[in-house]
Amino acid sequence: MTRRDRRTAVELRPLALSQSILSRQDGSANFSFGNLSVIASVTGPAEVKIRQELVDRAALEINILPLRGLAGPSSKSHETFLLSLLSPIILLSRHPRSLIQLTVQTFSAPTTAFSKQFSTDPLESALPSSSSSSLLPSSTRLTSKPRGTAKGVAEKAAMINASTLALVDAAIECKGMVFAAAVAFVPVEGVEEEEEMILDPTPEEEEEATSAHVFAFSFGVGVGGADGECVGIDSLGSFSTDQVGVPISLLFFLSCVRVALHLTVLAIRLIAL
């Protein structure tokens, strides 16, 4: 199946990453899936406030900030997900009574606001959006499941990747690295109640999706090796367990994430020179 940007179902958008981009932070990184770009910064080990202090390990503080608007419940929930993903991977016990502060900011993201025509005329909005000005031929997709659950899922995956790269740049000791990719299930055109899996959805595809998942894999000695093991899944929407089992066992899905790992290793080698 070819998508609107002519990718195949399991093709990622072009990846880009850079490190050491902020002067006042110990570590920083910028990760992009196409034109969705996320910047992460890490400071640590640093002075900790009394109420955050832990006697046997570092306190990990994560702040997630969206591009538009203020941080709301979805940012907070993703902070919790990131915390549970990164706490086992970072060697926090190396720095007791300290703070490792991770801040993640969406740097640039396309918007879908006003990409479709809408009207307040009650008659016009009742008709199927078959006008040529509509970017999404949503009337041809038939499903009873609610759609649009995937909003922000590629952003979440990019945030995990940027965080890992920033931690590496800050030289915080970790057991391995965590990388993630987003997967969405969109209804098949013309076929009822059938969905197909696409990797790294664009905002338009996120609006069409009936369910979306962020899969996080850890790579490193003892935490998944070179093939990686799945350490986190964040799902939203209506789906069956068979659908979720498919991405985990797909080898070529892992190889896509491995490409990101290779890019990182390359970046680290360049820094070490």
Added chain:
Amino acid sequence: MPRDAEPSISEAEFVLKALQSGVRLDGRQPLDFRTPKLRFGDQLGWVECELGQTRVVAQVSSEIVRPQPERPYEGFLVISTEISPMAASNYEAGRASDEEILLARLLEKSLRRSEAVDRESLCIVAGQKVWSIRLDIHFLSDEGNMLDCASIAAITALRHFRKPDVTVVGEEVTVHSVASHVPVPLAIHHSPFCQTFAFFSTSDTSLTVLDPTHLESMLSNGTLTVTLNAQSEICVLSKVGGAPLSVEEVMRVVNVGAERVKALDGLVKEALEKEGRRNVIEVL
């Protein structure tokens, strides 16, 4: 919230001595501005401004809301300037320090109270639907003078942004997608730019620098911010506390600011034109 290390005595003495001979650490003249580097994003209304190592991103977005009942013809301009720990770790997420509050207030006065954006042109159906323009300013790196950097990014983003075209028939509103109808730019009366000066007052001399770096602002005795537009009009003048300044010094500094703002306005205009040629929105 890790605190910043205080500058050492040798750093402080060196900076002051160098300033007395008219030299700054980065080689600039005392009244030289760092040349801003502007970058535009794929979507309209995203601008990144770099002043040396200080980086600020401004993102403009729009939505349709109900106007206030006592002002049915006016739209809204909402400015959000939360400083995250990314700018520097001494900024706390969620809690604003004194300097943050000052920065937010100055930006608001410069952009909103100075009526830079015409709010009546944002009206769609009086009393029912108006545009609410939201300007989110993200501070990525604080190497001094985030205020000036933010004001350049903000005004450039507002001039770069275009809102979707709207057709009103009676009380029915049709918002056209940006793919079918050319989006409409905002009505901007004038472009205010902030100019921040830092003062170092010793017992016998008073030294002034424009666009202080982080180290210079930590060592200074006070700052003065003057917001001007290219028509040499003062929009905001703010000197909060700090060492006292003579009237002549203030006048001199305002004149220097007026000159610099004219150059800045030209720079922003050129950058916008270049971006307009690269990313063609409409063909007339």
